Amino acid sequence: MPLDRDPWPTLDELLREEGELELPALSESDAYELGMLAVAAAREQRLPIAVGVWRAGRQLFHCGLPGSTRDNDAWLRRKGRVVMRFEHSSLYMARLCQDKQVTLAEKFGLPASRYAAAGGAVPLRVRATGVVGWFGVSGLPQLEDHRFVVDTLRAISR
Template sequence: MSSDHDQWPTLDDLLREESELELAGLTETDAYELGVLAVTAAAQQRLPISVGVWRAGRQLFHCGLPGSTADNDGWLRRKGRVVMRFEHSSLYMARLCQDKQTTLTEKFALPASRYAAAGGAVPLRVRGTGVVGWFGVSGLPQLDDHRFVVDILGRLPR
C-alpha cells in the first residue's frame, strides 16, 4: 500500500464528491466547452496531460498538451472504461481495490490492458438521467489527475 494512501479521500468522500458534480445536461457543445476549460487551465499551468470527454461511448473532445504522450492517451481510455463499467470515478475504484487488497483483474476478471483503477476519470452524471459519459485527464500522479478533473468540473454551472 502506498505511503500516501491515508491522504486519499475515503470512499464516502468520493461518493459525496460525485453527487456534488451532477450536471444539468451534456450536449456536444457542453463537452467541447468542458474540454476547452480543462485545456486552458492545463496550458496555463504547463501540465503535460491528455484531456478527454466522452458521452455514450463517443469521444466528443480530446487534446494532448505539450509533454503528453500516446501512453497518456492509453491510460485515459483505460480509466474511462472503469468509470463506464462501475459508474464511479477511477479513483473511487482504485481506493476500493486498495481497501480490499485486490485488483480489478482479481475481483472482476478485467484485463489491466483495458481497465485502469487509477485516479483521473470521473463520471458525467446528468440530473434525472444518470451516468452518460466521463471526463478525464492523464499525465500527472493519479491524485493530481483526479483533483484537476474535479476542480474543472466544479467550475461548471449546475
C-alpha cells in the same frame, strides 16, 4: 501502488464528491466547453496531460497537450472504461481495490490492458438521467489527475 491513507479521500468522500458533480445536461457544446476549460487551465499551469470527454461511447473532446504522450491517451481510455463499467470515478475504484487489497483483474476479471483503477476519470452524471459519459485527464500522478478533473467540473458548474 499503495495509497497513503492521509491525503487520499475515503470511499464515502468520493461518493459525496460524485453526487456534487451532477450536470444539468451534456451536449456536444457542453463537452467542448468542458474540454476547453480543462485545456486552458492545463496550459496556464503547463501541465503535460491528455484531456478527454466522452458521452454514450462517443469521444466528444480530446486534446494532448505538450509533454503528453500516446501512453497518456491509452491510460485515459483505460480509466474511462472503469468509469463506465462501475459508474464511479476511477479513483473510487482505485481506493476500493486498495482497501480490499485486490486488483480489478482479481476482483472483477477485468484485464489491466483495458482497465485502469487509477485516479483521473469521473462519471458525467446528468440530472434525472444518470451516468451518460466520463471526463478525464492523464499525465500527472493519479491523485493530481483526479483533483484537476474535479476542480474543472466544479468550475464549469458555477
